[in-house]
Amino acid sequence: MTFLLALALLAGAAAPARAYLDPGSGSMLVQLAAAGFAGLVVLIKLYWKRLVSDIRKFRK
Amino acid sequence: MSDTVMNYDGGSFRDPDSRVFLQGGHVLRGLSAQGAGEWRAVSKAKFFRKAVDEGRIVRSEERKGEAPWELILVHERVPFVSYPYEWGFAMLQDAALLTLDLQLAALAEGFTLKDGSAYNVQFHGTRPIFIDVGSFERLKPGSVWAGYRQFCEQFLYPLMLRSYRGLPFGPWLRGRLEGIGAADASRLLGWRGALKPGVFPHVILQARLQKGHAADDADLRGEIKEAGFGAELLAAGLQRLRKLVSDLRWDPEVSAWSGYGCGEHYSAADLRRKDGFLREALGARARSLAWDLGANRGDYSRVLAETCHTVVALDADAATHEGLFRELRSGPMKERVLPLAVDLADPSPGQGWLGKERRRLEERGRPDFVLAFALLHHLRLSAGVPAAELADWLAGLGADAVVEFVAKEDPAARRLLARKDDRYADWTEASFQALFSSRFQVIKREALSGGLRVLFQLRPRRAA
Incomplete structure (x- = not known):
């Protein structure tokens, strides 16, 4: 029991600090698109990185 | 102090680091250790102090914390x-x-708002003031604005609906306290709205991305940061959003009401009589809160504001309310008269969690003076509220009142009944006076020319 509690506390401590309001993944990404050309570049970079890492995972 | 002893405001439970409660007529805010840390940082920031001095952020004084709160603010x-x-x-x-503007100023000094709620803003007359000081926190690197979606749902989409499609947003916001979702806004704006400024990124794309990423549990903030998104880009996006919002326009068409009050129903002598009757009833006594029911162009709200600290000017007609707000905003009574679009036959209810998050109109401050010129016959003849219930309701407010009785034979009242059977036997001056004089002391009665419109000065009979 104590072990489980400690594990839960550890998991809690390791979790990144979150806001009380869920910003929503889609709404986070759209802010990049809405920040003009430079924001779009960042958005494309983010999707590119995801694509590359997906391909790597697929190859493995 | 335990949670049950603290008189928490029903609308402030969402943020566990900052809660509002009432104590001895004061509005207090309890801050957790985390919340107090953010407060100590932001309250020293230049932008914050400037905004407080300019009356754009509510003034707060620190008081020693009491458990469970690290620090308490008196607002x-x-x-x-x-x-x-x-x-x-x-x-x-x-x-x-x-x-x-506050979010942009905060960003420039390394802070951000953690939400984007329209309920964080209140009005001093026509001047908006930001009340949720617990909403500011230090900006973490690579952050987007956590309150952006909420800002869209509670500010941007309602404004777009009005500006691009002429739809009133009040019923939508009252129907769902969270605001209008992106997918709903997209459907409501339709294909005609799709080409209007800002609709593609903020509405259509956002709705699409919300759907596509609903199950996305990746560390998106980390990814966004790693891809090179920083405070400058965040500010650039917000500047564009600001321009979009400030470019939105809505000019109401002239409604049946927005032209009313220019003397159509009253001779110049009668207008002077009404003005004089009200001034005499008010006397020189200073009052704190007056309600002007059916305020129309606000002529009498302005008279009320000469002796009443705050006047809440209620009118159901959107075009009239809009005109009144814009006129007041640049006039001498801009800090005194608060115009609200409220239909008194269907006033704002208590809603949200336990029905207490947003309070009923009457629960937000009792008036000490009520004015109802040319209103009650609408509630009786159009909305069908029985005269006795009108008298009960007005008496329940417990304030001195000036009301106008408009008889069924009056040309304006006749128009209300043109396509209806007259089932309003209780709407005669004799019955009106009987109903009101059992609940109020009639101080003064004055008939306007023609005798179909009668003014009454009433004082509530205190319950024995």
């Missing part, structure tokens, strides 16, 4: 609390611009 009180579904277009737009 300056807003004279009368109002909600976005009672605001018109320009009011919501002013509140939106205040939110964005």
